[in-house]
Amino acid sequence: MNELILVGNHENVNPEIIDDGKNAKGVEKRVLIGLKEGAPNYIMRHFKIKAGGFTPDHAHPWEHEVYVLSGSGILKTPEGEKTIKTGDYVFVSANEKHQFCAQNDSIEFICVIPKYGQ
Amino acid sequence: MNELILVGNHENVNPEIIDDGKNAKGVEKRVLIGLKEGAPNYIMRHFKIKAGGFTPDHAHPWEHEVYVLSGSGILKTPEGEKTIKTGDYVFVSANEKHQFCAQNDSIEFICVIPKYGQ
Numbered sequence: 001m002n003e004l005i006l007v008g009n010h011e012n013v014n015p016e017i018i019d020d021g022k023n024a025k026g027v028e029k030r031v032l033i034g035l036k037e038g039a040p041n042y043i044m045r046h047f048k049i050k051a052g053g054f055t056p057d058h059a060h061p062w063e064h065e066v067y068v069l070s071g072s073g074i075l076k077t078p079e080g081e082k083t084i085k086t087g088d089y090v091f092v093s094a095n096e097k098h099q100f101c102a103q104n105d106s107i108e109f110i111c112v113i114p115k116y117g118q
Numbered sequence: 119m120n121e122l123i124l125v126g127n128h129e130n131v132n133p134e135i136i137d138d139g140k141n142a143k144g145v146e147k148r149v150l151i152g153l154k155e156g157a158p159n160y161i162m163r164h165f166k167i168k169a170g171g172f173t174p175d176h177a178h179p180w181e182h183e184v185y186v187l188s189g190s191g192i193l194k195t196p197e198g199e200k201t202i203k204t205g206d207y208v209f210v211s212a213n214e215k216h217q218f219c220a221q222n223d224s225i226e227f228i229c230v231i232p233k234y235g236q
Contacts, residue, residue: 005195005216006209007202010185032207033183041232042160044183044207065151065162067128067228069187077123084125089150089162091124098123110185112230114159 002038010046018055026053026102035115043118045111049073049102057099062117064098066090071107075100084109120156128164136173144171144220153233161236163229167191167220175217180235182216184208189225193218202227 015028026049033044046069049055057076072085076099077092084090084100084107092098100107133146144167151162164187167173175194190203194217195210202208202218202225210216218225 002211003209004211004214005193005197005200007193007200007206009203009206011205032185033209037209038211039183039209040181040212042183042230044185044230046185046207063158065157065160065230067150067162067164067185067187069185075123075125079123082123082125085127087129088125088127089164091121091151091155091157093120093122093156094158096122110228112160112162112183 006033006037008032013046023056024054026050027055035118039115042112042114045113046108047100047111048108049100049106051102051104051106054101055099057097059095059097060117061094062114063094064090064092065112066092067110069108069110071102071105073100073102073105073107124151124155126150131164141174142172144168145173153236157233159233161231161233163231164226165218165229166226167218167224169220169222169224172219173217175215177213177215178235179212180232181212182208182210183230184210185228187226187228189220189223191218191220191223191225
Protein backbone atom coordinates (compact mmCIF):
# COMPACT_ATOMS: atom_id res chain seq x y z
CA MET A 1 0.00 0.00 0.00
CA ASN A 2 1.24 3.48 -0.76
CA GLU A 3 1.69 5.93 2.05
CA LEU A 4 -1.13 8.45 2.21
CA ILE A 5 1.38 11.13 3.09
CA LEU A 6 4.88 10.61 1.77
CA VAL A 7 7.94 12.74 2.51
CA GLY A 8 11.30 12.10 0.85
CA ASN A 9 14.40 13.95 -0.27
CA HIS A 10 15.34 14.15 -3.92
CA GLU A 11 18.95 13.22 -3.08
CA ASN A 12 17.80 9.78 -1.95
CA VAL A 13 16.11 8.97 -5.27
CA ASN A 14 18.27 7.07 -7.74
CA PRO A 15 18.78 9.05 -10.93
CA GLU A 16 18.31 7.84 -14.45
CA ILE A 17 21.25 9.14 -16.49
CA ILE A 18 20.18 10.50 -19.88
CA ASP A 19 23.25 10.89 -22.03
CA ASP A 20 23.83 9.39 -25.45
CA GLY A 21 26.35 12.15 -26.21
CA LYS A 22 24.28 13.26 -29.20
CA ASN A 23 20.58 13.92 -28.49
CA ALA A 24 21.01 14.40 -24.76
CA LYS A 25 24.02 15.01 -22.55
CA GLY A 26 24.74 15.28 -18.83
CA VAL A 27 21.14 14.88 -17.63
CA GLU A 28 20.08 13.27 -14.35
CA LYS A 29 16.36 12.53 -14.02
CA ARG A 30 14.69 11.53 -10.77
CA VAL A 31 11.00 10.61 -10.54
CA LEU A 32 10.00 12.02 -7.14
CA ILE A 33 6.24 11.44 -7.14
CA GLY A 34 5.14 8.94 -9.77
CA LEU A 35 2.66 6.14 -10.27
CA LYS A 36 4.45 3.88 -7.85
CA GLU A 37 4.22 6.55 -5.12
CA GLY A 38 0.48 6.71 -5.76
CA ALA A 39 0.24 9.83 -7.94
CA PRO A 40 -3.20 9.62 -9.57
CA ASN A 41 -2.96 12.41 -12.15
CA TYR A 42 0.47 13.96 -12.70
CA ILE A 43 4.10 13.11 -12.08
CA MET A 44 6.75 15.27 -10.39
CA ARG A 45 10.28 14.76 -11.66
CA HIS A 46 13.60 16.43 -10.72
CA PHE A 47 16.19 17.18 -13.41
CA LYS A 48 19.81 18.19 -13.09
CA ILE A 49 21.75 19.17 -16.19
CA LYS A 50 25.51 19.59 -15.91
CA ALA A 51 27.22 22.63 -17.47
CA GLY A 52 27.32 21.99 -21.22
CA GLY A 53 24.54 19.39 -21.07
CA PHE A 54 21.10 19.36 -22.70
CA THR A 55 17.84 17.45 -22.94
CA PRO A 56 16.55 16.18 -26.31
CA ASP A 57 15.14 18.75 -28.73
CA HIS A 58 11.67 17.25 -29.04
CA ALA A 59 7.92 17.70 -28.80
CA HIS A 60 5.18 15.47 -27.38
CA PRO A 61 1.42 15.68 -26.91
CA TRP A 62 1.53 16.71 -23.26
CA GLU A 63 2.54 19.85 -21.38
CA HIS A 64 5.42 20.62 -19.01
CA GLU A 65 5.11 22.72 -15.87
CA VAL A 66 8.63 23.58 -14.71
CA TYR A 67 10.17 25.44 -11.78
CA VAL A 68 13.89 26.27 -11.77
CA LEU A 69 15.47 25.35 -8.43
CA SER A 70 19.05 26.46 -9.02
CA GLY A 71 21.47 27.61 -11.68
CA SER A 72 20.60 28.92 -15.10
CA GLY A 73 20.35 27.86 -18.71
CA ILE A 74 18.62 28.32 -22.03
CA LEU A 75 15.28 27.02 -23.22
CA LYS A 76 15.40 26.58 -26.99
CA THR A 77 12.00 26.88 -28.68
CA PRO A 78 10.73 27.41 -32.24
CA GLU A 79 10.29 31.10 -31.30
CA GLY A 80 13.90 31.48 -30.16
CA GLU A 81 15.96 31.07 -27.03
CA LYS A 82 14.81 32.08 -23.58
CA THR A 83 17.12 32.45 -20.59
CA ILE A 84 15.86 30.64 -17.51
CA LYS A 85 17.21 30.96 -13.97
CA THR A 86 16.55 30.16 -10.33
CA GLY A 87 13.01 31.10 -9.30
CA ASP A 88 11.61 31.06 -12.84
CA TYR A 89 8.61 28.99 -13.87
CA VAL A 90 8.13 27.67 -17.38
CA PHE A 91 4.99 26.40 -19.09
CA VAL A 92 5.56 24.40 -22.29
CA SER A 93 2.29 23.66 -24.11
CA ALA A 94 1.62 20.23 -25.60
CA ASN A 95 3.22 19.68 -29.02
CA GLU A 96 5.65 22.60 -28.71
CA LYS A 97 9.29 21.80 -29.49
CA HIS A 98 11.62 22.49 -26.58
CA GLN A 99 15.13 21.78 -25.38
CA PHE A 100 16.62 22.62 -22.00
CA CYS A 101 20.32 23.49 -22.20
CA ALA A 102 22.83 24.22 -19.45
CA GLN A 103 25.67 26.46 -20.60
CA ASN A 104 28.49 27.59 -18.27
CA ASP A 105 26.32 26.88 -15.25
CA SER A 106 24.47 23.72 -14.27
CA ILE A 107 20.70 23.90 -13.82
CA GLU A 108 18.23 22.01 -11.64
CA PHE A 109 14.49 22.09 -12.11
CA ILE A 110 11.23 20.38 -11.26
CA CYS A 111 9.17 19.26 -14.27
CA VAL A 112 5.59 18.06 -13.87
CA ILE A 113 3.87 16.03 -16.61
CA PRO A 114 0.48 14.33 -16.87
CA LYS A 115 0.62 10.64 -16.02
CA TYR A 116 -0.02 9.73 -19.65
CA GLY A 117 3.31 11.40 -20.49
CA GLN A 118 5.23 8.68 -18.61
CA MET B 119 -4.28 33.85 -26.75
CA ASN B 120 -2.00 32.20 -24.25
CA GLU B 121 1.69 31.88 -24.99
CA LEU B 122 2.64 28.38 -26.08
CA ILE B 123 5.84 28.68 -24.10
CA LEU B 124 5.72 30.98 -21.09
CA VAL B 125 8.62 31.96 -18.84
CA GLY B 126 8.14 34.09 -15.74
CA ASN B 127 9.65 34.64 -12.32
CA HIS B 128 7.67 33.91 -9.18
CA GLU B 129 8.71 37.26 -7.68
CA ASN B 130 6.74 39.07 -10.39
CA VAL B 131 3.47 37.30 -9.54
CA ASN B 132 1.22 39.14 -7.11
CA PRO B 133 0.64 37.15 -3.95
CA GLU B 134 -2.66 36.37 -2.31
CA ILE B 135 -2.19 36.86 1.42
CA ILE B 136 -3.82 34.10 3.45
CA ASP B 137 -3.99 35.20 7.05
CA ASP B 138 -7.10 35.39 9.21
CA GLY B 139 -4.92 35.08 12.33
CA LYS B 140 -6.79 31.94 13.34
CA ASN B 141 -7.01 29.22 10.66
CA ALA B 142 -4.09 30.48 8.62
CA LYS B 143 -1.28 32.91 9.32
CA GLY B 144 1.57 34.50 7.39
CA VAL B 145 0.96 32.71 4.08
CA GLU B 146 1.69 34.15 0.62
CA LYS B 147 0.23 32.18 -2.29
CA ARG B 148 1.17 32.80 -5.92
CA VAL B 149 -0.47 30.95 -8.82
CA LEU B 150 2.42 30.52 -11.27
CA ILE B 151 0.84 28.31 -13.95
CA GLY B 152 -2.94 28.26 -13.76
CA LEU B 153 -5.97 28.19 -16.00
CA LYS B 154 -5.35 31.71 -17.22
CA GLU B 155 -1.81 30.77 -18.29
CA GLY B 156 -3.31 27.88 -20.28
CA ALA B 157 -2.66 24.98 -17.91
CA PRO B 158 -4.94 22.20 -19.14
CA ASN B 159 -4.67 19.68 -16.30
CA TYR B 160 -2.89 20.83 -13.14
CA ILE B 161 -1.93 24.08 -11.47
CA MET B 162 1.49 25.08 -10.11
CA ARG B 163 1.41 27.40 -7.10
CA HIS B 164 4.20 28.93 -4.98
CA PHE B 165 3.77 29.29 -1.22
CA LYS B 166 5.79 31.23 1.30
CA ILE B 167 5.03 30.86 4.98
CA LYS B 168 6.69 33.26 7.43
CA ALA B 169 8.29 31.94 10.61
CA GLY B 170 5.42 31.13 12.99
CA GLY B 171 2.86 30.95 10.16
CA PHE B 172 0.68 28.06 9.00
CA THR B 173 -1.81 26.96 6.34
CA PRO B 174 -5.29 25.74 7.32
CA ASP B 175 -5.55 22.29 8.91
CA HIS B 176 -7.88 20.77 6.31
CA ALA B 177 -8.60 18.01 3.83
CA HIS B 178 -10.04 18.05 0.29
CA PRO B 179 -10.77 15.51 -2.41
CA TRP B 180 -7.60 16.18 -4.43
CA GLU B 181 -3.92 15.50 -3.96
CA HIS B 182 -0.91 17.78 -3.38
CA GLU B 183 2.47 17.30 -4.96
CA VAL B 184 4.92 19.55 -3.15
CA TYR B 185 8.61 20.42 -3.46
CA VAL B 186 10.34 22.43 -0.72
CA LEU B 187 12.41 25.25 -2.23
CA SER B 188 13.90 26.78 0.89
CA GLY B 189 13.69 26.78 4.66
CA SER B 190 12.07 24.18 6.84
CA GLY B 191 8.89 23.46 8.72
CA ILE B 192 6.48 20.83 9.98
CA LEU B 193 3.76 18.97 8.12
CA LYS B 194 1.02 18.05 10.59
CA THR B 195 -0.94 14.94 9.59
CA PRO B 196 -3.32 12.51 11.32
CA GLU B 197 -0.32 10.16 11.67
CA GLY B 198 1.83 12.77 13.40
CA GLU B 199 4.25 15.53 12.52
CA LYS B 200 6.85 15.27 9.80
CA THR B 201 9.79 17.64 9.45
CA ILE B 202 10.19 19.01 5.93
CA LYS B 203 13.14 20.95 4.56
CA THR B 204 14.80 22.25 1.39
CA GLY B 205 15.01 19.56 -1.28
CA ASP B 206 12.21 17.42 0.14
CA TYR B 207 9.17 16.35 -1.85
CA VAL B 208 5.80 15.67 -0.26
CA PHE B 209 2.84 13.74 -1.61
CA VAL B 210 -0.46 14.32 0.22
CA SER B 211 -3.18 11.94 -0.97
CA ALA B 212 -6.71 13.16 -1.60
CA ASN B 213 -8.85 13.44 1.55
CA GLU B 214 -5.88 13.33 3.96
CA LYS B 215 -5.81 16.06 6.60
CA HIS B 216 -2.68 18.22 6.41
CA GLN B 217 -1.30 21.49 7.69
CA PHE B 218 1.99 23.13 6.68
CA CYS B 219 3.60 25.03 9.55
CA ALA B 220 6.69 27.24 9.62
CA GLN B 221 8.37 27.34 13.01
CA ASN B 222 11.56 29.34 13.70
CA ASP B 223 12.37 29.36 10.00
CA SER B 224 10.27 30.45 7.04
CA ILE B 225 9.51 27.92 4.33
CA GLU B 226 8.88 28.19 0.59
CA PHE B 227 7.45 25.42 -1.54
CA ILE B 228 5.83 24.58 -4.83
CA CYS B 229 2.43 22.86 -4.55
CA VAL B 230 0.76 21.31 -7.59
CA ILE B 231 -2.96 20.50 -7.59
CA PRO B 232 -5.37 19.18 -10.23
CA LYS B 233 -7.30 21.94 -11.96
CA TYR B 234 -10.52 20.84 -10.27
CA GLY B 235 -8.89 21.76 -6.92
CA GLN B 236 -8.90 25.48 -7.86
